[in-house]
Amino acid sequence: MSTLILTPNIPNGDDFYEKLLNAHEGLSKEQSDALNARLILVLSNHIGDMDILEQALEAAKTAGQTS
Amino acid sequence: MNKIFETPLYPYYQSVDQTASAPAHHSVVVIGAGPVGLGMAIDLAQHGIDVVVLDDNDKVSFGSRAICFAKRTLEIADRLGFGDKLVDKGVQWNLGKVFFDERKVYEFNLLAEDGHARPAFINLQQYYFEQYLVERVQEINSETPKIDIRGKNRVSAIMDHGTYSALTVTTPDGEYTIHADWVIACDGAGSPTRSMMGLDFVGRVFEDNFLIADVTMEADFPTERWFWFDPPFNRGQSALLHKQPDGVWRIDLQLGWDVDKEAEKQPDRVIPRLNEMLGDDVKFELEWVSIYTFQCRRMEKFRHGNVIFAGDSAHQVSPFGARGANSGLQDVDNLSWKLAHVIQGLAPDTLLDSYDDERIHGADENIMNSTRSTxxxxxxxxxxxxxxxxxxxxxxxxxxxxxxVNSGRLSMPCNYVGHSLTGEDALTGGPARSQPGMPCPDAPLDNRYLLSKLGGGFTLMTLNTDAPSLQQIEGIEIAQLELSATSDSNKTLGERFLGTAERAVYLIRPDQHIVARWSEYDAARVQMAVETALGKIQ
Missing domain, CATH: 4.10.910 (30s ribosomal protein s13; domain 2)
Known part of the structure; x- marks a missing residue:
């Protein structure tokens, strides 16, 4: 089974984070939600591996839970 | 205009059972003369079983209802002897278009794989389907009377006596009682039989209403399936346009949950909606209007002793994806040969439990797919x-x-891979599509198609090898089909059944599902596969 990468993997994290925020610049809440949804779908398709996608869903769910 | 669904096709007549001094005893009684009930009667008759069909009506279904018939249904209809009529009358389509808001977002072409006798789908009004079934019944009866359709015979009570059931039947001439070893309830989603027996029917009701309108119009819309998400003429909702024979178009408009159903069905509400959709200059006439809600549910078990449920009475799905009538015909395909073998003493009663196993699996698959579409x-x-x-x-x-994008997934035939009647896969290099449990794929032969040579009984098919003359196994006739496939001749057959193997032996069930396959003939293993398919080996 493939394993989801959960250690730093983007060479320049700050650059990426800035680009992510810039993409949402000037958008309404509704437009931002739509952009996020499209982004998730595009990235998921690129990954294309159900094992990885399931682990990603799980990692995202768990991190959002308040303990 | 006088429509086919206004003419009694199987008018009431008084049967001798109504004046008999004691209740007549029948082997099989089918309740309901819809596509599933009539299909069941024909299939059983072709297996040599006499059938009485009781229906509370005397006409085919009112309105077009089911309109999409999938390739597997056409193949089953071929086996039942009325496939040509369906395909000759039906509308074939390949192109689907999807619209979102005001724009077309994409189109898809169903272009079916070559080398199949039948197309992926046809559109045809249910009343034609039923009419052809009734005609096929008449054709069978003209040779030997096997099927007794009794119109305006409503089953008003059913009593289980263990080895048989007693049915109280209400007719224009009053009530009478008959006994039946087997009762097949094909009386639809609202099945009175199910209610009379107090059986469950649970699942999910979708909180939505759909207006379904069949209109006749002279319009130059192409023969395509058009689906709209959130169109200007039906904001926030969906819409579907689909062509049927005789210039009839199926229009489906999602209405939402909080609507006045009776008001929405009235022409003064329907016509303006359709004008907005089709354009003011398109002239049309309403043929049939109905409002439905989605339900996805099934019975916990389809077999209750000697009473067996098939079609919508056993399972109900949303109409998107064409899984109602199509899955009902697969129930027929599955149950008829099993019941015939049990009645004829060729298989144990427990063979019928495999109907539950296989068709509940089919129903769950259909419910899952149509729930996802919805x-x-x-x-x-x-x-x-x-x-x-x-x-x-x-x-x-x-x-x-x-x-x-899910505007309804096209119904694909169900497979029984890994189920109890499925035997061994001992063909190294054999293609996955023809592994045991799969419905046998069609393939062109020299002058016919493969499926026209299969079904009805068991067949041992050999490719590039042969088997000794079998005659009977377990008292059952085994037909034999010897074929060859090379890169020059029957190439498609080879691709679909040999894969990388050089030769193969297949055992195929009466419903054209594959039981087992081998790289060479082995008497003991074929014997075991036949026993497995008859439910004799657990």
């Missing part, structure tokens, strides 16, 4: 609508998102 068409939360719209937006630009 959740896409009718998003249940804000975020599901956000994702749905994201998929549609992406589908206009990127191919990857198109398979995610």
């Amino acid at each position: 959740d896409f068409i009718t998003p249940k939360s804000d975020i599901s609508r956000v994702f749905r719209n994201a998929v549609l937006d992406l589908s206009e630009h990127h191919a990857f998102a198109r398979p995610l």
